[in-house]
Amino acid sequence: MPPAVSPLAVPLPSLAPLAGVRLGAAAAGIRYRGRTDLVMVELTPGTTAAGVFTRNRCPGAPVDWCRAALKGGKARGVVINAGNANVFTGRAGAEAAKASAEAAAALIGCRPREVMLASTGVIGEVLPHERLTAALPALHASLHDDAWEAAARGIMTTDTFPKGAVRRVRIGDTEVTIQGFAKGSGMIAPDMATMLCFVFTDAKLPAAVLQSLLQKGVAGSFNCTTVDSDTSTSDTVLLFATGQAKHPRVPPEGGRMLREFKAALDDLLLDLALQVVRDGEGAQKLVRIDVTGAVSSGSAKRVAMAIANSPLVKTAIAGEDANWGRIVMAVGKAGEPADRDLISVAVGGVWMARQGGVVEGYDEAPVVAHMKGREVAIEVDLGLGRGRATAWTCDLTHGYIDINGSYRS
Amino acid sequence: MPPAVSPLAVPLPSLAPLAGVRLGAAAAGIRYRGRTDLVMVELTPGTTAAGVFTRNRCPGAPVDWCRAALKGGKARGVVINAGNANVFTGRAGAEAAKASAEAAAALIGCRPREVMLASTGVIGEVLPHERLTAALPALHASLHDDAWEAAARGIMTTDTFPKGAVRRVRIGDTEVTIQGFAKGSGMIAPDMATMLCFVFTDAKLPAAVLQSLLQKGVAGSFNCTTVDSDTSTSDTVLLFATGQAKHPRVPPEGGRMLREFKAALDDLLLDLALQVVRDGEGAQKLVRIDVTGAVSSGSAKRVAMAIANSPLVKTAIAGEDANWGRIVMAVGKAGEPADRDLISVAVGGVWMARQGGVVEGYDEAPVVAHMKGREVAIEVDLGLGRGRATAWTCDLTHGYIDINGSYRS
Incomplete structure (x- = not known):
């Protein structure tokens, strides 16, 4: 019997399509039966990317992969699975990560290094990546722009409710959107954040600006929360900017023009971080x-x-x-x-x-x-x-x- | 209903009289009803003393008292109460400690600074020291040399079994005894040890040697144990040497002559520390x-x-x-x-x-x-x-x- 929904749960907000993002979820049977456990996101060409990861000294293979891949500052896709963290799996784990990225890249038509990966679940078992890659083609064919709730649900493990947030702000006179989803419930302590979180914006922002904004936002949100003091090996927060909004050009240093954007991003990250605490294992308060x-x-x-x-x-x-x-x-x-x-x-x-x-x-x-x-x-x-x-x-x-x-x- | 005795409990060993130590327990009604909660120890003149205390930055008044009192390296008495930790009690807490030491010193016929204090129990309530000092005269009159079990029981709070240990070793050709008792069950994490522990020997050892031995012994015992990662404000380990054994004189630096003594002390401290872990709140393993x-x-x-x-x-x-x-x-x-x-x-x-x-x-x-x-x-x-x-x-x-x-x- 699954545990009851947390008494601290909050409803998932309505997450509307965001220009440049198509997504979906599928049941790949990686561990769970009868539920979705694989999420894919395709991002429009030109999307910039930033990430913050666990400080655990024994990170999972997907964390290693993303750290290397993010050096390019670009992303075209994300593949997330639940049920197996692909942690402490040695060379086989790294190969499983590479195979997953390659399969997604072939479908999207990009380089493997433009595909970000995140896995969560059991530690110490090699990710059965054949199941994952077998499910990807149909999943990719089904991607659409309004599957945000399906994605938020597809990444859950011991979570009792899906977690999402959205903010709308202006850059110059142009409205932009920031929205994302997260998962996490246990093994939650900062350094850093202890869970998976994916945030997307249609703003057009250089990768370096994105990285700086994300690091500051995580410091004041995920890194100020704890459920059980245990720092996961898989904590990942990724931020993507699709560049589809038609706002004035943001300078490389960001600056004043992003003041409102920064405040909204900080607020959204805190919102998602607190949703994770609200779903803390056994939490009543x-x-x-x-x-x-x-x-x-x-x-x-x-x-x-x-x-x-x-x-x-x-x-x-x-x-x-x-x-x-x-x-x-x-x-x-x-x-x-x-x-x-x-x-x-x-x-x-x-x-x-x-x-x-x-x-x-x-x-x-x-x-x-x-x-x-x-x-x-x-x-x-x-x-x-x-x-x-x-x-x-x-x-x-x-x-x-x-x-x-x-x-x- | 008191919790059942820990399934990890070990029996209290037989603790025979130790030359130079008289002790006893009484029910002072400090917090509990129908049980002993006050322990007094009288030590023969010339007894040397050493102590190691919590590294918590908010220590209780008794810890402050002992730190100052131990500078003399001598002790004639110990007063220990259960049920109230006398922590976070401001000036009133310091005065309660002073009054307790003065009352005991008057009975023993020594200076207040030769009386060590330890309190454990609720934090933030001023110790009702009048109840303690009112109970001391009768308790002092009843002290005798074979009340070790009563003392081990009198210092318990949430403990489910009394904790004691004894070792006999030689210094030169003379047999000496080291024995003591401890309490502790929750708020147990090192830096340092999280509980109260009182160890006595009839060996004749300079206070500086005693202090060095104790610090090393605690590092390898109490400071390597944890129940819940919470470091108490009252952790105290005291070691007393009554000097009644007729062994050759130990040089100021200790050295080879104490090799066997040191090993036995280390072993005894680890024994007591593990008894505390065995009584960890809720512990099954x-x-x-x-x-x-x-x-x-x-x-x-x-x-x-x-x-x-x-x-x-x-x-x-x-x-x-x-x-x-x-x-x-x-x-x-x-x-x-x-x-x-x-x-x-x-x-x-x-x-x-x-x-x-x-x-x-x-x-x-x-x-x-x-x-x-x-x-x-x-x-x-x-x-x-x-x-x-x-x-x-x-x-x-x-x-x-x-x-x-x-x-x-």
Whole structure:
């Protein structure tokens, strides 16, 4: 029986056609039965591409492939499969990746290095790429411009709902669209992002600009989220610009003209990252952690992530217990500059502890009510400087153990 | 209803009187009802002392107290309470610590700075030290030399069994004893050790020698164990030498004469540390992780701890799944030098993956049988150098969520 849909799920927005992108999904039988598990995207000639990948030192073969392929800054296609991550598969894994890219390139009529790959699923089993390549011709023939929901569903593994987002902004006087889809539910911790995410825009942007925008956007979104502190070997965020929108030419350095675009991209990436946290394995509550008063923003982020990754904080939240003692413990374990007697902690906007001690007579009722809700807000002020950061996580529940403690989930 | 005793529990060894140590336990009603929660130890004049404490940046008042008090290298008493950690309690916490030490010192007839303190339990509530000091006179009057089990039980919080160990060795031709007790079950991660541990010997050792021995011993024991990656604010290991044994004088630098003593102390500390892991909250399996072939021993330790702290590895073990893919993921997330295509992984002595790929046709039956047992052994060879390290952890089960997801456990 598949797990119930996350209580934190949000509906998939309507994803309309985007000029220069055709896509589709098929059931290749790579691992799952009776569902789609293979997604193909064809991009119009001239599409530029950027990517950010896991910092795990044991990345999958598709990550190796994309890192090399992205040096050209161009892409004509993407092939994504679910059910097998093609990780820790040695030479056979690299060959499976190459064969997949070659098969897609032949159908699209491009060089293999213009095809990006992403795989997610079981680690340590060679990708049965013959099944994948056997399914590609029919899939390619069926590609169309409005199969976005099918694509968002086709890349899911333990996800309980499909994840997508769209933003419309102007470059000059021309409206452009940014939209994408993502998957992820467990093995979610930054450095980087822990899941697969594919974002497309019809803007015309040099690959270097795209790469810079993506790196900054990921730093403030996927890299500020965690489900279980485990960093996947396959994390991939790809951004493609088809160049079909008729806006004024963007200079190589990007700059002011992209201010609105950058803000919308950042917002969209955060939206998708939070959808992944909302689908965190076993998640019942979405948790936002704001740290202020740190000696630097980097220090604030490390403190926020230490809180976000603490099993004791996360189980307390699952138990609807505003246990600020555990929050202080997590601050201290981060190893960052902190003075116990200056720390203040708020839950749901109520400051329970100020400058190192409990706030006598604080109003417990709104805190109790807040903890019963689906979204929990924790604020920590370190009282040392002006560094601030935000991190997002979910609670740690029996559902996480159920999902991950059963054989080969 | 208290949780059942851990299936990994080991019996408390017989702890005989040790010359120079008198101890006892009482019910002071600090938090718990109907059980002992206060332990006092009186040490003979001339006893030397050493300590190692949490690296959490928000330590409790008792840790502050001991750090300052240990500068003298001498101790005449120890007061330990369970139920309240006296952490994040500001000036009131420091005053509660001082009052406790003063009351004990008056009874013993020593300076307050010769009394060591340790508290464990709820964070953020001021220690009701009047209850503690009110109970001390009767407790002090009842101290005797064979109350070791009572002391081991009196310091328990969520522990399901008392923890003790004893070793007898020779210094010169004289037999000396090292024995101690510990508590700990959750909020267990190194840097340092996450629990309270008190070790006593009748050997006569300068405080500096004692400190050096203890630091080395903790590095190879408590600092190589983890239950949940959360580092307590109260971790304390204290070592006392009463000097009652009539062995030849030990030189200030320690040296060869202490070789046997050092080995026994290391072994005893590891024994106690593993008892804490065996009592890890919800633990059903004890897990040993050996990493070899790293570029250095420090690198090996960081990789071993990354595996030991991975929720996905720990839930896989709970599910009796020898999921070596998750082990490789955890190796990669450690950020240490690793070459995916050189890594080998064994579970229960069976090498399932070698040099970056599955071992075709390896015998699964003994692996399956091993995973069903109470003790799981994981070996990882990185194939890079000669660095090696060992870490210990337990599995992550529903029991952990039960214990920590309920209100103010």
